Amino acid sequence: MTLSTPSLPKTKADTSYDSELMKLSHYQKYPNMIPWIGEYYSSFSPKIFVIGESHYLDKGDTYHHAAEDWYAGIPIEKRANKGWYSTREIIGSNVEKIANNGKWRLKSHSIYRNIDSALKEFIPALTYTPSAFTHIAFMNYFQRPAQVTGDSIKVTELDRKISYDVCLTVAKQLRPDLIVFTSSLAFRTAKKSGFINELADNGALVGAVPHPSCPWWYRKNKKGLTGKEKFKNYLDQGRGLFICFLFLFSNPFSRSIKMGGGIVYGFFHAF
Numbered sequence: 001m002t003l004s005t006p007s008l009p010k011t012k013a014d015t016s017y018d019s020e021l022m023k024l025s026h027y028q029k030y031p032n033m034i035p036w037i038g039e040y041y042s043s044f045s046p047k048i049f050v051i052g053e054s055h056y057l058d059k060g061d062t063y064h065h066a067a068e069d070w071y072a073g074i075p076i077e078k079r080a081n082k083g084w085y086s087t088r089e090i091i092g093s094n095v096e097k098i099a100n101n102g103k104w105r106l107k108s109h110s111i112y113r114n115i116d117s118a119l120k121e122f123i124p125a126l127t128y129t130p131s132a133f134t135h136i137a138f139m140n141y142f143q144r145p146a147q148v149t150g151d152s153i154k155v156t157e158l159d160r161k162i163s164y165d166v167c168l169t170v171a172k173q174l175r176p177d178l179i180v181f182t183s184s185l186a187f188r189t190a191k192k193s194g195f196i197n198e199l200a201d202n203g204a205l206v207g208a209v210p211h212p213s214c215p216w217w218y219r220k221n222k223k224g225l226t227g228k229e230k231f232k233n234y235l236d237q238g239r240g241l242f243i244c245f246l247f248l249f250s251n252p253f254s255r256s257i258k259m260g261g262g263i264v265y266g267f268f269h270a271f
Helices: 025-029 067-072 087-099 107-122 157-174 184-193 195-201 227-250
Strands: 048-052 136-140 178-181 205-208
Touching (some): 048 107, 048 157, 087 107, 087 136, 107 136, 157 184, 184 195, 195 205, 205 227
Parallel strands (some): 048 136, 048 178
């Protein structure tokens, strides 16, 4: 199948990673699915990478239902709803709107609104920025829209393989300090695929919280924590990890300490 030359969404995102990311055949087929990377992501510490579940399409759309056809590449240039799974355009347009005193208004964007609000509430350095998304990276784990509008994707073996390959490549390029999954389905799938251990072995702090638009974001679990409070805990751990890292490399004595295990990185889960 011959596909047209891909064009990337035009936003104020950091595009310095795009040349490497666009080597992935999946992004050559679906450039609108390239991750959101805030313009201050690389210079902010800790570097925070949030991973959601999946996009979905409008009711009645079925061209994404067959996993084999989707990953082989379906021409999307004339698809009216390709913006529904354009990660960078969805976030970028809202970041620009918020900078001009706008808001995350759509109900389907409540995941972004709640993440944005929590980041600004829990990280003092982000309190007065119009949108915290200018300082983080975001993508969905599954690389195919869910079959049912507003519902979770029915995961196939091909979804597992492609999602693992794409997300691992992105993570290795972004080199985040903290990765937070906002989907239990995505987290469980990633864990079974070995994705979580791969990230932890490379020094990332990895955690998972309930979906920010579901009731458990505000409802306490058996341990007495809401999803939002879990999110705060991971942010605190990520910031503490960064301070520890700075101490190890700024203190002449501490440089002799062997780093590893729980000293420099850790793996935390929410289940």
